[in-house]
Amino acid sequence: MRMQNGLRNARLSRSGAAAALAAITLRPLTAVVPSNRAGVLFSRRLVAGGLALLGPPLRGSRVEPAGGVRGEWVRGPGAERDDAVVLYLHGSGYALCSARTHRGLTTRVSAGTGLPVFAPDYRLAPRHRFPCAADDVRAAYDWLADRFAPGRILLAGDSAGGHLAVDLTLQLLREGRVAPAALALFSPLFDATFALAAARERMQRDSMISAAAMARLVGLYTRDADPRSPRLRLSAAGVTGFPPVLIQAGGREILATDAVELARELRRAGADCELDIVAGQMHVFQALPRLSAEAGPALARACRFLREAS
Template sequence: MTSTTNDHYLPRGAFGAGSRRTRLAALMTRLTLRPMTNLLPTSRSGIEFSRRLVATSMNLFGPVPKGTRVDIVGDGPVRGEWVRAPGLTPGPRVILYIHGSAYVICSARTHRGLTARLSSATGLPVFTVDYRLAPEHPFPAAADDLESAYRWLLGQGYTAANIVIAGDSAGGHLAADLLIENDRTGTPQPGAMVLFSPLIDLDFELSARMERTRKDPMISAKAARGLVALYTEGHDADLPRLRLDLALARDLPPTLIQVGGAEMLRGDARRMHAMIDGAGGRSELEIWPDQMHVFQALPRLIPEAGHALEHAAEFIAHALDNPVVQHDSKEKVSR
């Protein structure tokens, strides 16, 4: 089903709505979490509190399934962890996951529940890169760590066509940067890409526009901009590796973008979708009504989380099984 440009005005009866639990979770988050995140300072103590708060929330509402195998990796500049669903057998395909949270807050461990469920849904092992965080490690530390991890996987014997890039939030910006750098250096591009609530505009101007019509339940554009600034501080906002333009890159992988209809990054999702289309790539944009930021990570709160991962798994399987590049672009709103 094709959407109009103003997804937040879509008729509920025609396109479906989030479940009652989803809408209640968004309301409670807006009343409790949003005031806190908007007031927390970007001082060291404020950041540490934010890190503990998010880690606790992710573990509570998206715990790691029993039987998940986790292997920590530290190989030179490459840090991260392998996450494998129970009973997973080795194969030639792999997912490289890039966690989000403004370059400042999360880690491979906070996202272990999400990557474990992604491994289970796809039947693929997931390597989550544990990139260095700001403010301790500002730009381009995170981008460099991701590039090292991608080349490390190639060195481990995985072909680029069998690598899936997946990520959320700031991980979307890092993924786009990786594709541009691959094009610049002549490194083969991955076989597919799946992004959850990707961030592309580090100035948060797109988010501010979205907030004029619907406030994000989790955080304001202003507060999120303050966190990201800890990563970009001291650099020109127009630096090509910060203000990314995917339309300049070639051979982009088929991409699935999922974003919540209640979150401010739906403007960023549309921008990334349009850039991939402009570069001649194939992109599918799913706008999930009433959903919050990276709702896929919160299955205990959000009934639709599992359905979204199933969609992602289907997309990945189809993209890897049908590697011929198709120069078209699709946008749809999912129920």
Template sequence: MTALTLRPIASRLPSNRAGVQIARTLVEVAMRAGGGVARGTAVTAVDEDGVVGEWVDATGRAQPTEAPGTEAGVVLYLHGSAYAICSARTHRGLASRLSRDAGTPVFVVDYRLAPEFPFPAAADDIERAYRWLLDQGYQPGSIVVAGDSAGGHLALDLVIDNARRSVPQPAAVVLFSPLIDLTFELAEGRERVRRDPMISAAGARSLTALYTSNEQPDIPRLRLAVEAGTLLPPFLVHAGGAEMLVADAEYLRDLLEANEGTCTLEIWPDQMHVFQALPRLSPEAGPALRRAAQFIRTELAHTAPKHSTP
């Protein structure tokens, strides 16, 4: 279905402000139609110290702001879509199901979007949100960073920057269909093997260029090289077998393992980009999200501070 609907629409939208506004509306409608918010979810908006986003909590426990860092940990979620389209609102359903399955509240960052706010606005907002969680009382070992698509690039940038600045790392990183190569050369290579049902590499590149247009692609915060000896948290990476960014997922695994990091890569056959967000379209969305939730619980159990019983 996506090859007959989403790709033709995406390929015809102009990569300018008008086209971006249309895309934002279409994606929000599609995300709502493809997967609703989990029952009993509490949503709390945040606009504090330059950090904008929302707490999404489907655990049924107290709101995370009442007792930071003292329960099962927290997920810091970095949404995708080419740095230009999505928001905390579009990802509320995905965040709610991840919160329910992992048993943790999720904070979704509403970072600034291109073309209104080009590089490095989004990356700076993510760094600010991570440090804000630390200031709120969350221990690094009680935080898992998760994200999809362009959120994958932002997540890798965050942990590389943490290592460079000697900021304590989160417990783990979970990525769905991560975008790593902003030149889209890897995606183009994959396209020659299998056509992506959602968008072409050229179309995705033109959107991402709204964020990076005035920068050289090989600057450190865009190319994201991992220097030898860099200590990074363990990664779980999901990619759909039908999407072009499976090439980026494989590249990320190789990059991490070449630097003695840990990365579990799972390629879900015949699935599209960020299929975890669309349970009404993809029967594999639920199992994949539960797999991610299991990884989150396991890593938090390894690293989160233990509290004694009174």
């Protein structure tokens, strides 16, 4: 027990140091980067470089372009199953990232589940606004549904990708279509107005980014859209049959409240939803294994959840 406590304390200490570093580097930067073309391009390079440095793809992985839809197939080391697939939806505010930037996560999800991962390259803001990304995700799901047996598609996503994953599942259920077998969501966005994030921020400051900066970024996608749209609000009212869900978030991030409220919304709809708030962790810490000691264990839990659902 003493050794386990020592390991846990060491992990928390490392997380605290990482948060302190982010607070004096990333947060001031995200506060001043403008939400224009130059600012978006700068942010894309910054995030891509950070992910490549702190969460590079696993060695021995295979990446192949897809035919028919924009995206790529990813197989991590030892992922040899072909009877099911993980559809992975990247995040970063609907504006910054791609399947390529998220290979650190997709190769690890593939290796951890033993399954191929398909990562779509949905259209990004500010050039493409709501519901372009959601429509591209739906097209990717329909494309996979023609290639895999019903119930053999699993869904995973981070941040805005988590929002897209829930929206897709709600669409399918309302249409009477086969939904994904299970969802694993990392720091999912739930409230696109960022009222929940702002309230959380008043209680605990996020070391990476402010609620206002997040809102500006996502606003590039949601501008001119009705915030009451059920596809933005993610209302599960009247929906039944929602698949099992695992939601993970960091205890230090402002989207932790989003994770809690999304879990409540899905549970009210009858979903079996497990909520995992990991103390001391930042936004999508699973993507930063070189920075967060909790990244590996948390991702292993998520992969086990998906593997068991497959």
